[in-house]
Amino acid sequence: MIDKSVATALQAVADVFDGARVLVGGFGTAGMPDELIDALIEQGARDLTIISNNAGNGEHGLAALLKAGRVAKVVCSFPRQSDSHHFDALYRAGKIELELVPQGTLAARIEAAGAGLGGIYTPTGVGTPLATGKETRRIGDRDYVFELPIHADFALIKAHRADRWGNLVYRKAARNFGPIMATAARCTIAQVTQVVILGELDPEVIVTPGIYVQRVVKIDGAAGAGALGVAA
Template identity: 70%
Template sequence: MLNFVDTVGEAVAAVKDGSTVMIGGFGNAGQPFELIDALLDSGATDLTVVNNNAGQGDQGLALLIKEGRVRKMICSFPRQSDSWHFDAKYKAGEIELELVPQGNLAERIRAAGAGIGGFFTPTGYGTMLAEGKETRIIDGRGQVFETPIHADVALIKALKADRVGNLVYRKTARNFGPIMAAAAKHTVVQVSEIVPTGGLDPENIVTPGIYVNSIVRIDSSGAAAAGNAEQVA
């Protein structure tokens, strides 16, 4: 069942205390800021968040971390010049970190969506990142076994959706969205436009509607646009 909802609060209602949440975006590009703000308002806490980095500045994911809602980050780039909220929490022992090389992160998420039990990769072999993991020599090269990353909920941003939930993205804002949509039990999407079924060129659809559970349209002012609530079987 696909739900078109009128508020961001309704959209993130599937996130409960202790949930593992994938949040799309590469830095600020493609980050679903309005959904994250709604998650802050919802009060959900003790979250494990999967993202490419650990937030920037004082908005979006960074604010979620600042407010103490995140118990653990699984990411590739936890430290950059404006990731001060994560840095402070980590130094204080108030947040856990699972550091994953970016290619491994993408493939572990993709593996979850594809139903793959894991894969071997040379990335991380012989380093601290391989500690406690199975290793093998394959074709003369050291490899480390990586497991899929699953999530309870994915929060992603797309450009357009049609009435059966098919999605297209805007340029690099696409980034982790498609694989996260497939890897989560429940996928929530904010879009700028909803078009009739058949309004998207099938050749351009990136995420099929089968992976999408809830959609909310955000207007140009950043507010949820009313009048879209309906259920589509």
């Protein structure tokens, strides 16, 4: 019998190892798997490479992981906003590495990994420092820069509902990067607010098929509020 349910968030992240590459869903606070991140802090893995849209907000989620000194490198699109003070302090002190990736390119590189592609050509970044050291090619009447896929050892994502096979349904703005990140990691761990019986999820609304998900953990009261006041 296939059952990907895990009893606790700490058990779900127990095998995250030092130096792991970890995709973390979320757009700001919408869809951020805070409870999985808290469990990762408790678990103790260090020198992590975190791939996410942002580099932490305030004192929770990724910001707390950064504050705990567990992150060696961040790959993201928006490392600085008004409340990203933990990342800012670490970066200015030379204690953390940053790979800045335009948001569309970030998504496309993750999608490329999930699709088994060797990379993508994009016009974004051509002629800027972001293209330094990368192959550029003229295709038609435009220049493109070659970007490698982004693979990860683990993906931590947040969904709304799941069944024991790991099929996932998201809620509003919390969907963001979760579906593509689930395809690009060796082990995808999803925190959800509900685990339902097989057959209760309408196949037409399942966004992430269970084949991409290895573990599901139910977090009570984890629906929360998303960016711009949209429920996550």
